[in-house]
Structure formats: structure tokens, C-alpha cells
Amino acid sequence: MRIFFTGGSGKAGKHVATFLAQQGHQVTNADLVPLGDPGVSDLKVDLTDVGQVYSALAGLARMNELELASVPAYDAVVHFAAVPAILLTADAPTFATNVVSTYNVIEAATRLGIRKVVFASSETTYGVCFAQGERRPQYLPVDEEHPTVPEDSYAMSKVANEVTARSFQARTGADIYGLRINNVIEPHEYAESFPAYLADPALRRRNIFAYIDTRDLGQMVHRCLEVDGLGYEVFNVANADMSVAATTDEVRERFYDGVPVTREMGRDETFYSIDKARELLGFDPQHSWRDVLPDPRAQA
Template identity: 25%
Template sequence: MMLPTDQHRKRRNCDMASPHSTASPNLPTCLVTGADGFIGSHLTELLVARGYRVRALVQYNSWGHWGWLDEAACKARIEVVLGDIRDAAFCRTLVRGVDIVFHLAALIAIPYSYRAPESYAQTNVLGTLNMCQAALEAGVRRFVHTSTSEVYGTARYVPIDESHPLQPQSPYSASKIGADAMAQSFHASFGLPVTVARPFNTYGPRQSARAVIPTIITQIAAGKRRIELGDLRPTRDFNYVEDTCRGMVALAECDAAVGEVVNIGSNYEVSIGDTARLIAELMGASVEFVCDPQRMRPAASEVQRLWCDNRKIERLTGFKPAIALREGLQRTIAWFTQPEHLRHYRADHYHV
């Protein structure tokens, strides 16, 4: 772990955190923003399993729900805080006493970004600014900012490395490009030890219903024979959530990754159509895939091809993905088809 500079040694006392008896006293305290979400909940579990102290930020709600952390086995071993990264004062309190920040909190649904683009700028760009400023003031030792492969847009060349041009083909991707730039500017301007982790298409248990793999699985599990999807032609580089989280932790533990943008992906390209057919095969289902116009992106906004060049993360950290697509889909199907999980999803309704 990189030693903090004199500027980063200036740390405020924390009036929120308390030591956890199950955590290792030799490992840092981590903050995971967006811990109630799909990737964030898995990352929280991984960090706890590795002995880290974990503070988990859940988006404020009046019911006190913790999102997917409500079902996590580690929930008794973490400190959960409800709040909103759009509030700068809250962010300053949230980060006190933290060594490593994993910043995942964001609005991510691409279709909804067409309807409410300002909310994406507020959460993704302003929220990242607030978190960077708070982390700088608190003297954190590492700030891992979560990007997305959507910032690359349709590939101009493949596989896509970190030098590929950024193309804002949706309000969502534009907001993430802005958020990435904000985090990078805090490294260049103030020495904040930032790493921009850029995962390609993560999938697995707990993923949102607006993503394509849960859409396919839940419709088949509900007994549908006509599976409604958008465009089947685009390609993606799918990565099982466990691998994405392992990659993020590897970057946080790598001194050479400070100041870098690093892809996390499998270096394997597959079309949406072929993925859908593989899921149907694994589920033993005879189905027809049909195009639902409301699920189509505007033509110039569709990202036609994503294929990750993952050589940089391997060179820096030695990380390699461990879960192949077939195995990852089998695990994902097994989770989604359990009745207690399937009830969270509405297969008969299109989620924007």
C-alpha cells in the first residue's frame, strides 16, 4: 500500500466508525459507496471476507432499507451509513477515518438517462466531485473510482485499450466521462491517489432487471416463450461480478496503479444474440427472441461493439479473470431461478 504524503497524513478524527472484532487490525478501513447495489454489495462481501474493516454507504431512504446488503451474510460485520453523495457536507463526515475509498455510487441505467439526464450529472459528476474533495481533506491513502466501458462508445478498434478515445453516446456515458475526468483532475491537481477502474459488462447474482442477462433469465424462468429484447447484434465483454470485484481490490492494493486508468475485462467478445441463445441452452428452454422497439436505444446512441484489452491490469497486478462465461451464467441462472430471488424481479414489465 502506498504511503500517504504529508498532506494526506492530516486526517480528522472519526465520530462514526468503530473497530470490528472480525476485521484484521493490520488491514485498512475501506469505504464502499453504492454498497447497496449490485457490484457494491459483492465488493463489500469480498472485502469483509479478506479481513478489511468496511464502512458501507447506502442511498438514504426513509424505510432504512440496505438494498442487497439486507441479504448479505456479512451485514453484522460492517458499518452501514445511509446518505447521499450529492451532499458535500455529508461526504466529508462519511470519509473521516477511512483509508481506502471504493467509489461506486452512481446512476447507471442507460435508458433512464435519456429521460432524466440532469439527475445523472448531479449524482455522477457532482457526487464524484464531493467524494474527491472529502477524500482529499480526509487524507485517504487510495481512491478507486469506478468507471464503465460505456465511456468508450462503439469500438474504433479492438480490443479496446485504455488509450481508446472516449465517446459520449448517451447521457449516462457523458456523465461517467465527466466523473472520470473529475477524479483524474484531483490526482493531477492535488495529488489525490486516484485509480480509475474501468469494468466492462459485469453480470451475476443481484444484477438490476434493466440489464440484458437478468432480462433474459427472468423471462425464461417466468415461462415466457417469446423473449423480448432490444438489438441482438451488439457485442459485449461480459465479466462475472466476482472477477470484477477481485480486479478492483487488486488495483486498490497496487501502488503502480495510482494515477492510472485500468480496464477490468475478460478479453472475450460475444454478441447479445449468442449470449441469449447460450442462456436458453443452459436453462433447457425452447424460446424465440423478438425485438421490442421500446428496448432499442436511439441509433446513434447504441454501442455496437465492446471488447476489452485487459493486458494492463495483468501487467500491473497479475490479475486474471477466473470465471468463464458459461460457468458464470450457470451460477447466475442458479441464483435468479430461486423463488426467493426471482420474486424481486418483474419479468412481465420492461424496466427503464
């Protein structure tokens, strides 16, 4: 596939864009900063400028495309570009940048006839991660039907982007899939960060005790590109286990007392449900902090 990938130089994007290129796809990284990977084409694009977005999506990606009779069309857009959290800029530009860039990308993609768009939403849409004070889920495990009522500018922008995406899907009939991505973890972060999480599970409360390995995130995006015909859907994206050594029962007793549980859960199962992604996309996360670090319970 010829893929237009926005934000391919970011923490998550650089891994996913590279992974897609390794799967044999032709990937153009549309970003303000180049990725510099020899398998990915870099194109500097300000996504808040709708003219630049249309121009980039309708244009060449590589010099060798000059040999073709005409400019080839993109088969899919993967939109990861965003101000990635609160407190990086003021709240208003965080919201404006994320909402305007997403509108521009999806409008241009659908008007140019691209039939597959995958965009990054966020775990923050559930209103827990960046809440002022403590917010607990309304029920466990948190699935895609859980209310999305955030209080911060970043998560508000992601909810607005989901509405935008759903509207363009209704207008065009294209497949547009939103990924509510949990806390993105690079492989080296297991040794660097997870010992603290295993010692103090409270550090993971705002992430609903979940995480997503960049390698499994690449698999998730690839599955979205391979599976057609779902229309508009949103999917939680996380690894199968929690990011702490405490069991589900121990976490519930300490942090979620009184929160309803809708079904029986496994001993180490994530509270951030990935059942829908498994069922509709065949998502099958392969990685875990347990592959790198010893489980402290086994040493007790």
C-alpha cells in the same frame, strides 16, 4: 484496511463490498439504502451533499470504535455509487447526480488525507453502448487509449468523473484508479440470460460482446487496493472471453467488417482489452459462462 465504500447496495457494489469484507477488510457501505450484510457496516449518506460526505468520511463506522482513543482514518475509498444507466431518471439529473457525488467523494477523500481512491467508470465512455443507432469501435481490441466521445448523459458523466479524478490526483499525488467496468453479470444470470446471447450474438453488440462476473470484479477492486504507486490510471474491466459463442473471427466478419485490428487475437478473446489490468495489477479473471453452460459449438 478500513474502506469507505459508496454504492455498496447496488448490483455490483453488493458483491464487491461483501467480497472485500470477506478478505478481512473493514467495510462501511455509504448508500441511501442499507445492504444488510452482517460483515459490512451500513451508513445512510446522500453523496450529493458535500457536508454529509465529509462528516461520514471523518466519522465513526462502528460502535466498537468508541473504545479507541480517537476516530480512526479510512485507508481507502471505493466509489461505486451512481445513477447506473440512462432512462432511470431524466438525463440532466443523471448527469448532475453522478458528477456532483463523484466530485464530493474525491474532494473529501483527498482533503482528509486518504491516499487511495478507486472509482467506477464505465464501458459506456467509449460511446458504443448507449449510442443513438449503431456506433462501432475505431479499432479492435478496444483498449484504454481508444477515444471516449459518448453521446448520452450517463457516459458523459463518467467521462467528466475521469477528468475530475485525474485533476485531484495531479493536485494531491494520491493513487486514484478508474475502472471502466463492462456489463456486470451476477452468477445466476448465466443460466437466465446467456442462452439468448449464445443464440443471437447481436444482443451483445452494445457491450462490445464483453461482460464482467461480479466475483472477478471483486478481485479487480482488491488488486487496485493492494497495488500502490500508479498515480492516476484507468483500466478496462472484463472477463477474458466474449459473452457469445461465436469466435472472434465470426464476430468481426458479421459486426466489425472494416474495423482495424491492432494485433492478433485469440479464438474467443474479449474485444474489450484487459491487457493493461493484467500487466499493472495482476488481474486474472477466473470465471466464465462456459463454467455453467455448454458451448453450442461443441454440440454441433
